[in-house]
Amino acid sequence: MVLDSIAGQFVVDRMALVVRDGGHVGMVAPVVTASISTPDTKRVEPEASGEPVETTPEELAPLYRQMLAIRRLEEASAKAYSQGKIGGFLHLIIGQEAVCVGAIASLQPDDYVVATYREHGHAYAKGVAARPILAELYGKKTGCVKGLGGSMHIFDKATNFLGGHGIVGGHVPIAAGAAMASKYRGDGRVTLCFFGEGASTIGGFAEGLALAALWKLPVVLICENNQYSMGTPMYRSLAVEDVSLRALAHGMPRDRFDGDDVVKVKRRIAEAVERARSTGEPTLVEVVTYRFRGHSMSDPGLYRTKDEVDEWKRRDPLSRCRQRLLDIGFPEPDLTALEADVKAEIEDAVKFAEDSPPADEYRAYVVKE
Amino acid sequence: MAVISYREALNQAMREEMERDANVFIMGEEVGHYNGAYKVTQGLLQRFSERRVIDAPIAEMGFAGIGVGAAMVGLRPIIEFMTFNFSLVAIDQIVNNAAKIFQMSGGQYNVPIVFRGPSGPAVQVSSQHSQALESFYAHVPGLKVVLPSTALDAKGLLKSAIRDDNPVVFMEGETLYNTTWEVPDEGIEHLTPIGKADIKRPGKDITLIAWSKMVWTCFDAAKVLAEQGIEVEIVDPRTLRPLDVETLAESVRKTGRCVIVEVGWPVAGFGAEVAYQMQKHCMDFLDAPIERVTSEDVPMPYAKNLEDEVQPQVKDVVAAVRRALYLE
Numbered sequence: 001m002v003l004d005s006i007a008g009q010f011v012v013d014r015m016a017l018v019v020r021d022g023g024h025v026g027m028v029a030p031v032v033t034a035s036i037s038t039p040d041t042k043r044v045e046p047e048a049s050g051e052p053v054e055t056t057p058e059e060l061a062p063l064y065r066q067m068l069a070i071r072r073l074e075e076a077s078a079k080a081y082s083q084g085k086i087g088g089f090l091h092l093i094i095g096q097e098a099v100c101v102g103a104i105a106s107l108q109p110d111d112y113v114v115a116t117y118r119e120h121g122h123a124y125a126k127g128v129a130a131r132p133i134l135a136e137l138y139g140k141k142t143g144c145v146k147g148l149g150g151s152m153h154i155f156d157k158a159t160n161f162l163g164g165h166g167i168v169g170g171h172v173p174i175a176a177g178a179a180m181a182s183k184y185r186g187d188g189r190v191t192l193c194f195f196g197e198g199a200s201t202i203g204g205f206a207e208g209l210a211l212a213a214l215w216k217l218p219v220v221l222i223c224e225n226n227q228y229s230m231g232t233p234m235y236r237s238l239a240v241e242d243v244s245l246r247a248l249a250h251g252m253p254r255d256r257f258d259g260d261d262v263v264k265v266k267r268r269i270a271e272a273v274e275r276a277r278s279t280g281e282p283t284l285v286e287v288v289t290y291r292f293r294g295h296s297m298s299d300p301g302l303y304r305t306k307d308e309v310d311e312w313k314r315r316d317p318l319s320r321c322r323q324r325l326l327d328i329g330f331p332e333p334d335l336t337a338l339e340a341d342v343k344a345e346i347e348d349a350v351k352f353a354e355d356s357p358p359a360d361e362y363r364a365y366v367v368k369e
Numbered sequence: 370m371a372v373i374s375y376r377e378a379l380n381q382a383m384r385e386e387m388e389r390d391a392n393v394f395i396m397g398e399e400v401g402h403y404n405g406a407y408k409v410t411q412g413l414l415q416r417f418s419e420r421r422v423i424d425a426p427i428a429e430m431g432f433a434g435i436g437v438g439a440a441m442v443g444l445r446p447i448i449e450f451m452t453f454n455f456s457l458v459a460i461d462q463i464v465n466n467a468a469k470i471f472q473m474s475g476g477q478y479n480v481p482i483v484f485r486g487p488s489g490p491a492v493q494v495s496s497q498h499s500q501a502l503e504s505f506y507a508h509v510p511g512l513k514v515v516l517p518s519t520a521l522d523a524k525g526l527l528k529s530a531i532r533d534d535n536p537v538v539f540m541e542g543e544t545l546y547n548t549t550w551e552v553p554d555e556g557i558e559h560l561t562p563i564g565k566a567d568i569k570r571p572g573k574d575i576t577l578i579a580w581s582k583m584v585w586t587c588f589d590a591a592k593v594l595a596e597q598g599i600e601v602e603i604v605d606p607r608t609l610r611p612l613d614v615e616t617l618a619e620s621v622r623k624t625g626r627c628v629i630v631e632v633g634w635p636v637a638g639f640g641a642e643v644a645y646q647m648q649k650h651c652m653d654f655l656d657a658p659i660e661r662v663t664s665e666d667v668p669m670p671y672a673k674n675l676e677d678e679v680q681p682q683v684k685d686v687v688a689a690v691r692r693a694l695y696l697e
Contacts, residue, residue, distance in 0.1 A: 170461050176434070178442050
């Protein structure tokens with residue numbers, strides 16, 4: 001997209017951009033409003049959306065099942081962590097499940113996913129079973145990466161899940177690289193890259209974004225904006241609290257919406273995926289969401305008020321999805337059966353992880369012979 | 370056999386490997402239309418098109434990472450750093466991603482990538498553009514670190530690096546591009562194994578261990594010492610990781626004396642590791658303490674006289690050899 005065509009849309013696409021009067025760290029600074037135009041601002045909804053997106057029980061039930069399994073998997077992990085059975089860092093995605101589940105549901109099986117260290121849910125949604133995920137967290141030989149990576153480094157070649165990355169933003173160029181390989185080969189695959197709004201300030205994100213736009217790489221960059229980079233709220237880390245605006249400087253399409261409704265996430269990401277697949281064009285998508293727990297298990301989250309957390313818990317994408325299923329006629333007995341099935345699956349995974357032998361190999365995969 | 374330059378040898382290596390394997394591509398700043406800042410990629414764009422010879426903007430972290438991602442899914446990128454000084458802004462991709470992903474993924478994803486470009490002190494470009502960084506990379510498990518000293522090694526090692534299934538940090542001597550050596554003709558398969566040291570000059574009195582441009586300094590020192598009746602053996606490890614300890618140690622056991630010459634800084638320089646390995650494997654054969662010759666422990670100055678003064682010179686190598694022979 002050339003600059004002129006962006007400028008051409010300045011007239012029709014206008015949005016209010018919230019700009020804080022600079023530099024008042026730790027306080028809510030006066031807000032001024034400026035106008036900015038974008039090549040793709042047809043929908044920008046930072047608040048919770050109203051009407052749920054049209055769907056069917058056939059579509060929604062599997063999405064609900066995945067979200068529930070991820071919630072239960074995370075809860076089981078938290079429990080094991082508190083028992084000392086899982087070590088290191090453990091970053092839970094509870095509250096954000098609709099984003100990874102909805103987004104990955106828009107993919108074909110051999111598309112690629114690249115994620116952060118808060119990635120158990122993404123791996124599960126991509127098709128990695130609860131057993132090897134949990135076994136990895138336990139540091140067992142049967143873990144997805146044989147106890148060598150732990151919570152932050154789930155990889156699974158069988159499902160094209162490319163990690164599990166622990167350096168904030170450092171994986172954005174990797175995702176662009178997988179997309180570059182797809183373009184090089186013409187294999188028609190699309191890569192999804194997940195990161196938090198905290199990654200938007202680091203160089204890896206900036207360079208990955210710039211190169212994806214320059215070379216028209218078929219990647220969808222998904223900012224899971226959970227509003228806190230560790231303990232720092234956006235107003236203390238971002239001059240402009242809208243990460244999707246970064247797309248404008250690169251002439252890249254963007255989208256921004258809330259992550260409460262899993263079907264909405266699926267539909268909107270599907271548009272970007274389709275654009276990437278058919279035109280090779282990348283998209284920067286920002287999904288506003290919220291994590292119910294701290295940044296990691298060691299974080300009690302004292303930087304947020306109870307009221308704020310409670311407010312977001314009322315918007316819980318999981319319970320919202322469950323209610324929606326019932327509203328559109330999914331039979332309650334079937335729902336009970338589905339939930340019992342998830343419970344059994346996670347209990348089985350816990351048992352599998354507990355019973356698995358410890359990791360025993362650390363030399364075999366340093367250098368490929 | 371033809372006598373060709375180090376630059377031409379590298380160019381041939383990439384051309385041959387790109388002909389052989391359609392998954393090999395090159396990406397970096399000015400590698401295509403400009404024909405390479407140091408002309409190492411001359412003519413490759415015309416031969417292989419923009420699809421495989423990709424000019425990148427100034428974004429080392431970005432394009433190094435793109436290389437890592439592409440390598441994870443089966444391509445074989447050659448990432449050119451205009452100089453290795455600029456690899457420092459991409460070091461997260463090299464150290465945290467390329468070097469770790471094979472192990473971190475439990476052996477599922479290997480990263481067959483070459484990071485290459487000029488390295489080591491250049492000529493009067495001051496401290497940010499003139500430094501030897503091989504000790505940084507040699508420290509990291511998961512990487513292979515290669516520093517060819519001659520055109521012959523440059524060609525054979527680069528071809529091996531491109532075929533290697535692991536990330537290879539391939540550090541070319543910035544001042545070696547115009548040096549020449551006899552190299553098998555183009556089209557004749559010439560592969561030099563990674564991890565194998567080479568005796569560059571046989572001798573009986575003392576072992577000089579040196580790599581990259583210090584091999585040439587040692588050649589000059591050998592001539593001076595030969596006139597004094599001292600025959601030095603020059604052993605070039607060629608790759609610092611993995612290090613061919615056995616070939617080095619065999620030479621030291623034969624001569625009983627060892628001087629390690631490196632153009633990097635002394636503190637935590639790779640020569641210290643070599644010295645440790647040699648004393649460990651050759652203790653009963655050593656007739657003198659192992660000597661190290663390094664650059665001075667300072668950022669590189671600009672002025673020519675100072676630049677020469679801080680780097681190992683022939684006289685410094687000669688003096689170290691004479692010390693190790695108890696001649697001073």
